[in-house]
Amino acid sequence: MLLVVYPLRSLRKGLCRRETIWQYYISILNWWSVSHSQITRLYSRFTSLDKGENGTLSREDFQRIPELAINPLGDRIINAFFPEGEDQVNFRGFMRTLAHFRPIEDNEKSKDQNGPEPLNSRSNKLHFAFRLYDLDKDDKISRDELLQVLRMMVGVNISDEQLGSIADRTIQEADQDGDSAISFAEFVKVLEKVDVEQKMSIRFLH
């Protein structure tokens, strides 16, 4: 029998009072049926990022990772971890967002076949990407939202006019109902040939 003393003792800090430690642990395992060692590794990663040692991460904690800070989409990715209006994310929220990047083939191993759609299904991965574009959450990617993302990715290297034409062309290609905005269905249609599973997955080594 495993005595998981160290990680759980400190998990208590980020815990809401009503749940017991075991419920917390099991709820994480449900989202992402990972091994004990993977959870402890991710938890030690979470604590090493948590410089304030209060059981939650803030945006500054993420920005301290150099490889993330130089990523053109770094700010959007960080925002994905924080629910609406919040400034702190606890370990469960951290794992929940990371769960989107679990490889899809892991789903065959999970026992719960009749439950809600897992977070790492193809559709949910695409939904995650869609939300990176759709800032105002109106379920449409407008020309402005697309331009914002494009500007983040190219920096100052392309002029406004060129970028505008690129955006127009892209919307024109994907837009089917003629409203000059991309809905989620159109988004999925444009990406139907893309290997989403491979591009949006992170595999653990053990």
Place this chain on the structure above:
Amino acid sequence: MEDVWVSVAARVGAVWLALVLGLIVLPSALGVSLGISEAYMWVLVKTLEWATIRIEKGAKKPQPQMPKTPSANGIIERIETSMEEEIARLNEVNYEFSDIFYFCRKGFEAIVDDAVTQRFSSEELLSWNLLTRTNVNFRYISLRLTIVWVIGVVVRYCFLLPLRITLAAIGISSMIVGTTLVGQLPNSSVKNYLSELVHLTCSRILVRALSGTIHYHNKENRPKKGGICVANHTSPIDAIILTNDGCYAMVGQVHGGLMGVIQRATVKACPHVWFERSEIKDRHLVTKRLREHVADKSKLPILIFPEGTCINNTSVMMFKKGSFEIGGTIYPVAIKYDPQFGDAFWNSSKYNIVSYLLRIMTSWAIVCNVWYLPPMVREEDEDAVHFANRVRSAIARQGGLTELPWDGGLKRAKVKDTFREEQQKNYSRMLVRNGSIGSLSAGTESD
């Protein structure tokens, strides 16, 4: 009744001190070894091997094939494809919505496991070395292992710790007294000889205080006078490790407290270069003083740690070019600690110097390898940055460390925006090249 206890305690204390002086201080001052530390290390190695076997037997599931260096491979599979390969075009449209997938995945990989921030915390061990602090996955294996661990705690805290503190106190006080005395002499070769003697002796005592076992390789490449010695930086005791085998002129900032006393005493005997806090910001002043020191061929070699901060001894980070602009011959030295016996890395954001020294003194031992590399000189048309990278590669190769182009200063500072701008430039180039922007104005579409 109490007098009896006091006199007994005094007796015990005197015997203890005599033993320490006779068995440890005197031989180390003379550079002679009685074989006590070798015997200790032998017992330690045997115990740790036994413990590793017990832990592997005790694990319920068979351990999956762990790579030899888990920290090098990371915890996730990194597919090292370039941006161009990932964002390959399905059809000839300028931009695709899936372009963000590449950046997304890279971002999430960095969140789960990145190459830089792990260098600022202690290295993970392959198997437990019977110290509580390295116990990542606590599991109860067997009664025998626990008993050995308890014995280990008792030995380390009740026997080794007082011994080491005594030795450290003796070492530091004799260093201060010795260098002050030598400093009174007028400048002459006798003074230099005596100051070297004092420094060497005190370093040897201090190394014993840490139970240090140091293996020096390629001693023929040892730094000579008028040169600059550069090494990778893991902890403040790097300086003691190196001065155990030779004399160097230290470079550093003036501190207060005990450190300041030591600095003031030693600078009288030996031309160390101590900078005031205000002076260190003025790079030209620093370079000028160091240049003057190097130009004088009779002065001891300077010891510099170009990384500028402590890294956890698994990799070598960017060398600051300032030390390589001074001129003169560079003598690279690679220092690699064996983490099984004790973690030498100073995590200055987590521990202050006193708790760090206590942790060092309650580990098993400090075991390290020091390689002296052949001297290197800056070539004719080589700029300082390129030279610094060349030296760094040599040190990393010898010490078996990975090389990272990142700046050690990222421990505390934010990363520069220029790196992000570089990525943006690469992406824009791809976007423009693939989509043939020129055809936009002509209004043609390529399908």
